[in-house]
Amino acid sequence: MLKQVEGSWAVAEAIALCRPEVICAYPITPQTHIVEGLGELVKSGVLAGCEFINVESEFAALSVAIGSSAAGARTYTATSSQGLLFMAEAVYNAAGLGLPIVMTIGNRAIGAPINIWNDHSDSMSMRDAGWIQLFAETNQEALDLHIQAFRLAEELSCPVMVCMDGFILTHAYDRVDIPTQGQVDAFLPPFEPRQILDPAEPVSIGAMVGPEAFTEVRYLAHHKQLRALSLIPQLSDAFRAQFGRASGGLIRPYRTADAETIVVALGSVNGTVQEVVDDMRADGVAIGSVSICSFRPFPLLALRETLQHAKRVVVLEKCLAVGLGGIVSDGVRKSLSGIQLNGYTVIAGLGGRAITRSSLRQLFEDAGADELEQVTFLDLNADVVAHELEREALARRTGPTAEAILRRLGTVGSRIG
Amino acid sequence: MRNLKFPDAATPPMQSVKFYQTGTFTVGNRLLAEDERSVQANMERTNSLNSGHRACQGCGEALGARYAIDAAMRAAANQVIAVNATGCLEVFSTPYPETSWQIPWIHSLFGNAAAVASGVAAAMHVKGRTDVRVVAQGGDGGTTDIGFGCLSGMFERNDDVLYICYDNEAYMNTGVQRSSATPPAARTATTMAVGREPGNVFGTGKNVPLIAMAHQIPYVATASVANLRDLEFKVTKAMGIHGARYVHIHVPCPLGWGSAPADTIKVARLAVESGLFPLFEAEHGDITGRTKLRRPVPVTEYLQLQKRFAHLFGTKPDKARLDAIQAIADRNIARFGLLENA
Numbered sequence: 001m002l003k004q005v006e007g008s009w010a011v012a013e014a015i016a017l018c019r020p021e022v023i024c025a026y027p028i029t030p031q032t033h034i035v036e037g038l039g040e041l042v043k044s045g046v047l048a049g050c051e052f053i054n055v056e057s058e059f060a061a062l063s064v065a066i067g068s069s070a071a072g073a074r075t076y077t078a079t080s081s082q083g084l085l086f087m088a089e090a091v092y093n094a095a096g097l098g099l100p101i102v103m104t105i106g107n108r109a110i111g112a113p114i115n116i117w118n119d120h121s122d123s124m125s126m127r128d129a130g131w132i133q134l135f136a137e138t139n140q141e142a143l144d145l146h147i148q149a150f151r152l153a154e155e156l157s158c159p160v161m162v163c164m165d166g167f168i169l170t171h172a173y174d175r176v177d178i179p180t181q182g183q184v185d186a187f188l189p190p191f192e193p194r195q196i197l198d199p200a201e202p203v204s205i206g207a208m209v210g211p212e213a214f215t216e217v218r219y220l221a222h223h224k225q226l227r228a229l230s231l232i233p234q235l236s237d238a239f240r241a242q243f244g245r246a247s248g249g250l251i252r253p254y255r256t257a258d259a260e261t262i263v264v265a266l267g268s269v270n271g272t273v274q275e276v277v278d279d280m281r282a283d284g285v286a287i288g289s290v291s292i293c294s295f296r297p298f299p300l301l302a303l304r305e306t307l308q309h310a311k312r313v314v315v316l317e318k319c320l321a322v323g324l325g326g327i328v329s330d331g332v333r334k335s336l337s338g339i340q341l342n343g344y345t346v347i348a349g350l351g352g353r354a355i356t357r358s359s360l361r362q363l364f365e366d367a368g369a370d371e372l373e374q375v376t377f378l379d380l381n382a383d384v385v386a387h388e389l390e391r392e393a394l395a396r397r398t399g400p401t402a403e404a405i406l407r408r409l410g411t412v413g414s415r416i417g
Numbered sequence: 418m419r420n421l422k423f424p425d426a427a428t429p430p431m432q433s434v435k436f437y438q439t440g441t442f443t444v445g446n447r448l449l450a451e452d453e454r455s456v457q458a459n460m461e462r463t464n465s466l467n468s469g470h471r472a473c474q475g476c477g478e479a480l481g482a483r484y485a486i487d488a489a490m491r492a493a494a495n496q497v498i499a500v501n502a503t504g505c506l507e508v509f510s511t512p513y514p515e516t517s518w519q520i521p522w523i524h525s526l527f528g529n530a531a532a533v534a535s536g537v538a539a540a541m542h543v544k545g546r547t548d549v550r551v552v553a554q555g556g557d558g559g560t561t562d563i564g565f566g567c568l569s570g571m572f573e574r575n576d577d578v579l580y581i582c583y584d585n586e587a588y589m590n591t592g593v594q595r596s597s598a599t600p601p602a603a604r605t606a607t608t609m610a611v612g613r614e615p616g617n618v619f620g621t622g623k624n625v626p627l628i629a630m631a632h633q634i635p636y637v638a639t640a641s642v643a644n645l646r647d648l649e650f651k652v653t654k655a656m657g658i659h660g661a662r663y664v665h666i667h668v669p670c671p672l673g674w675g676s677a678p679a680d681t682i683k684v685a686r687l688a689v690e691s692g693l694f695p696l697f698e699a700e701h702g703d704i705t706g707r708t709k710l711r712r713p714v715p716v717t718e719y720l721q722l723q724k725r726f727a728h729l730f731g732t733k734p735d736k737a738r739l740d741a742i743q744a745i746a747d748r749n750i751a752r753f754g755l756l757e758n759a
Contacts, residue, residue, distance in 0.1 A: 055570055063529035
C-alpha cells in the first residue's frame with residue numbers, strides 16, 4: 001500500500017510486519033522515531049505477541065537483545081552514533097555468539113564535538129564487529145532491507161545492521177510502498193534458531209575458547225560473510241519476485257558501462273550523485289557511479305568487475321579515518337588489486353554538511369582532469385582552518401578549537417550548507 | 418535463623434529451644450521437616466553445577482552457586498535458564514568443550530548479565546513459557562561495579578529475574594584487584610599493603626542489597642555459605658516470587674583473602690557473627706527478617722584468619738583502623754537489629 005510517511009515510521013511498519021517478538025528501545029537521535037513508532041504499534045495491540053522493553057542504556061538494549069535472541073525470540077533494536085559506541089562490546093558479542101538480531105542504525109556523526117547530524121562514522125566504527133552492514137539509499141529501500149535483513153540474519157545466524165542516513169532518510173516524509181502481511185509472511189519464515197536456551201535440551205552458550213580453536217571460530221565468522229556475498233543477491237532477487245521491486249543486493253552500478261570516471265558512495269547521497277552524473281552525461285562526460293549497499297561483507301569482486309575498465313575512481317565517504325583518509329577507499333583499492341587507475345578519496349558530508357550538486361559537479365570535473373589530491377575534503381573552509389592553525393601557533397592556551405572556529409564564522413545557528 | 422515450627426503447635430515448649438551443633442549455627446537435616454531439608458540431601462538434586470570444574474580448593478563461590486542453583490532448580494521443577502557474568506564462576510565452570518552446567522546457560526559479557534537475563538525472561542514471557550524461570554549470576558565486580566547499570570535497570574523494570582551476586586569482595590578472576598565491595602583496609606593487588614594507610618581506603622561503602630531495596634523490588638536477601646540452609650531457604654523463597662529479586666551471597670575466596678581453604682565456612686561464619694555481613698531479608702523495600710547474633714564476636718577474630726588484613730596485626734597492631742572496622746560491625750548490629758535481645 002502506498003503511503004506518504006516519515007522514513008522512521010516506514011521502517012517501524014516494516015519491522016512490525018516481520019513479527020518481532022522482542023524489541024528493545026533506548027532513545028538517541030535520529031533513530032528514536034523508529035522505536036517510538038514500534039512502541040505505539042505494540043502498546044495499541046496492532047503488533048501482538050511482542051515485548052517492547054524500555055531499557056536504561058544502549059549497552060542494555062543490545063544485551064537484552066542478546067538474551068532474547070539466544071532464547072529463540074526474533075529480536076530487534078535500533079541506535080545511532082554514541083549509542084552504537086556505548087554498546088560496542090555487545091555488538092561484537094552478538095556477532096560472536098551468532099545471534100540473528102536486526103538493528104537499525106540511524107547514521108549520525110560521533111563527538112566530540114557533539115553533533116546530531118548525519119554521517120557514517122558510527123556504522124563504520126563497527127565495520128569489523130562481524131555484523132552484516134547494509135546501507136539504504138532511499139526510504140523505500142530502508143523499509144525493504146529490514147524485511148530482507150531478518151531472513152538474511154536468520155539463514156546465516158549472523159546479526160544484521162540496516163544503516164540509513166539520519167534525518168536525510170529517518171526524518172524525511174516520502175512515498176513508500178508498504179507490503180501486506182501476507183507478502184512478508186511468504187518471504188520470511190518463522191525463526192528457527194541454530195542454538196537455543198531450552199531446559200529440555202541444556203546447552204552452554206558463550207563459554208571460553210582458547211588458542212586451540214579461536215582462529216577457526218573467527219574464520220567461520222568470516223566464512224559466514226563470504227556466504228552472505230552470494231546470499232544477499234539471491235535474497236534481493238527473491239524479494240523482487242515477491243514484492244515486484246528491486247531492493248538491496250551487493251552494489252548498484254549507475255551508467256558505468258563506458259564510464260571513465262566512476263564515483264563510489266554509500267547511502268542516500270547516491271541520489272544526488274546520480275543527478276550530477278546525469279547532468280554531466282548530458283554534457284558528454286563519460287561518468288557513472290556505484291552505490292554500495294552491502295558494506296559488510298565487502299563486495300570486492302562485484303566492485304572489481306564494475307570499476308576495472310574505468311580510468312579513475314572517486315570514493316565519496318561520509319566518514320573520516322583520521323590519520324589515513326577514507327575507510328571505503330581502502331576496500332575499493334583492495335578490489336582493484338593489480339589494476340592501475342587513479343583513485344581519489346573525498347571526505348564529504350561530515351556532521352550533516354550538505355553535499356550539494358554544484359559542489360559535486362566541480363569535484364567530479366576536477367577529478368576528470370586528475371586535479372584532485374589523494375584525499376580531498378569537500379567544501380572545506382580553508383580560510384577558517386588556516387586562521388585556527390595560525391592562532392594555535394601563536395598562543396598556548398587557545399581554548400576549545402570548535403568554539404574558536406564558530407566564533408570566527410560568526411554564526412549562531414547551524415550552517416549545514 | 419528462622420523460627421522452627423514444632424509438630425504440635427498446641428503444646429508449645431516452655432522455652433524457646435535452639436538447635437545448635439557444637440561451634441556452629443547449622444541446623445542438622447534430621448531436625449528439619451522433609452520439605453525444609455537441604456536440596457543437597459536429596460537423591461534427586463540436579464547437580465546443576467556439576468563436579469569436575471576448575472574452582473580453587475575451598476572456593477566459597479562454587480559452594481554458594483551449587484546450593485543456590487540446585488535450590489532454584491528444585492523450586493522451579495528444573496525449568497531454569499541461567500545467565501552468567503564474566504568472572505571466576507564463568508571461567509572455572511566452563512572452558513569449551515567442557516561445562517559443569519547441567520542447565521541451559523549463557524555467558525555474554527562482564528557487565529550485562531542482568532540485561533541478558535531480562536531478554537531471556539522477555540522471550541519466555543512472549544512464548545508463554547511461564548514455567549521457565551531465569552536466574553542471573555555474577556561476582557561482586559560484575560554486580561556492584563561494571564554490571565551495576567544493567568542491574569538497576571532490571572530492578573526498576575521489575576523484570577522477572579532472580580539475580581544472585583556471589584560476593585568475594587574483589588576481582589578474583591583477574592588476580593585480586595579492588596572492587597566497590599572490597600572492605601576497608603583489605604589488601605588487594607590494587608590496594609597494596611604499603612604506605613601510611615596500607616590496604617583499601619575507608620570509603621563510604623556500597624551496600625548493593627540496600628540499593629536493591631531502594632528499588633522496592635519484591636525480594637532482597639543476603640546469605641552466606643556459612644549458613645547453607647538459610648541460603649537455600651532464601652533462594653527458594655525468591656523463586657516463589659515473580660518480578661525482580663536479588664540475593665547477595667557472601668563467599669570467601671581463599672586465594673584472594675589469604676585464608677586457609679579448610680576455613681572457608683569458618684571465615685564466612687565469623688563475618689556473619691561479627692556483624693560485618695548481616696543476614697537479612699526484605700520485601701518491597703522493607704526489612705522483614707534478620708538472622709540474630711547469639712554472641713557477636715570481635716571483628717579481629719574474623720580479620721586475623723585472612724592474610725589480606727595481616728598488616729593490621731603483627732608486632733604493632735593498627736588499633737585505630739581495627740577500631741574503625743569494629744565500628745562498622747557495631748553500626749551494622751545496631752542498624753539491622755542483630756542482637757538476640759534487641
